[in-house]
Amino acid sequence: MRAEEFWRRILPPGGLAQRLTAAAVMLPVALLLIWAGGWLFLAAVALAGLLMLWELYRLPWPAALAPAERTQRPAPSGRLPERGALRREFGVVTAGLSGTLLLAGFNSWPAAYGLLVAVAAAAAVVALATRRNPAWAAVRVAYIGLPCLSLAWLRTGYPQAAGLPELDGEVATFAMLAIVWAADSLAFMFGRSIGGPRLAPRISPKKTWAGLFGAVVGGIAVGVLAALYLGLPPPLPAVLGGALACVAQFGDLVASAVKRHYMVKDYSGLIPGHGGLLDRLDGVIFVAPPGALLLWLIG
Template sequence: MQALSQKKRVLTAAVGLPVLALALGLGGWPLTILIGAAALCGMREFFALAGRPGLVLEGVGYGLGLACIVCVRLGLWPAVVGLLAGALWLEQFAFLRRFAALGAQEPPRGLLAAAILYVAVPLGLLTVFAPLETVFILAVVMAADTGAYYGGHAVGGAKVWPAVSPGKTWAGTVSGLVAAAGVAALFALFTPPGAAALALVGVVMALVSQFGDFFESALKRVAGVKDSGAILPGHGGLLDRVDGLLPAILVYAVGRSLLGLG
């Protein structure tokens, strides 16, 4: 069974990585379409874990998420804010309808806006980054994951947050931060900022990526599931692969503005 799962993981990577590389190379709308499809899958998995807002609202949420990605791609940030506020108010109005008709007592939870902010907006930022920037983000997050995995298994020791993720150790966390800093510093060969600045960005990205892992782990434990979905054979759901990537993208976006990384 484990060998079969490993074969599925390799096959998924063999298909997925060339598609991603081609989309990055083409950029523009081909990349935006791929990002939009990924965002729809991620939002669907989020709703499955955190709770579904209702069939109609969920469908509207997908449309708003795609609209946000297009607006990010075009640099229409006031429209992004308006769409997020609209998502929030749609749930408020739905609550009012339930309250008036059925006497509903549970207040709105903001699931639409949460799904868009959690999945669609970070992924949408990839549509405005240069290919090297996206490679940088992916390389740093992968280095953090790989370093944490091997460092944790080699050293073991105290757990970081056993109530949320029993497998993660402090040794793994430190190893992941060091690996991410090293990989980030290597990109100083291709970008104006110095190695120290990029290493610092890499450390912060690695740190928040681990919190992204913790957050999705907690969602899955509350929902009582092992994986967020099954769309990626051998890997589980999309969120299982990008849970650490999503907050790392946001950190890079801040560093990009402050340090001129773009």
């Protein structure tokens, strides 16, 4: 049974009902995993990373196209022979990502980041050997692997590197995810209620400048709340929250551009009402690396 059929049987039809039900399930699970930390959190990050890689690697295959599009748009020359090569590359990349997070679990951060670079190079070599674009192969690894490793470092490596209690890693991870969630929610609310000029009509026709303003407001609000909770001066966290909210919206636009290029509406149907994990975590993917970098520089 396909994921779409499974969720259609369990959840009531209708986009809003599915989105609310899925969010009500995913949010407590995410908070529980952040609170637990350790190997449980790393295992969840690894599973999410592997599923996102699966969603990304399935895009160039004809199976990623809707049935109506398959009849109207013939597969480009060389697409069908790519399936075996992509599977080999997918195997190399997933094994490498698992290895990097395993090293992260043992606090071997230089080795973990070094292995991630090696995996990107290996993926590029596999692509080059099969006459495909090696740069895009390396980008795939960085697009998923770097955020996963950054999330792992935020939760477990950041407190140790800065000499802070474990609770600070939990707060840092939650605050970063809260910025993305607040930015997405307020962008939707401001965009729907205010409307106005489109932000990038060729990429995502529904996004507006008003929505971007709402996203910044959400990021600033989370930054201020985090500063008050930690007893820090609010101005700098507020600025960082607003900046990361803009980064999250840019990540959303990049995901939309990729889907538009491959003529798909969603990356997959894993999450009812939301599409795939990449559809739901597109902002987190872009926010995690700069968020981790900023904390490393500040701490």
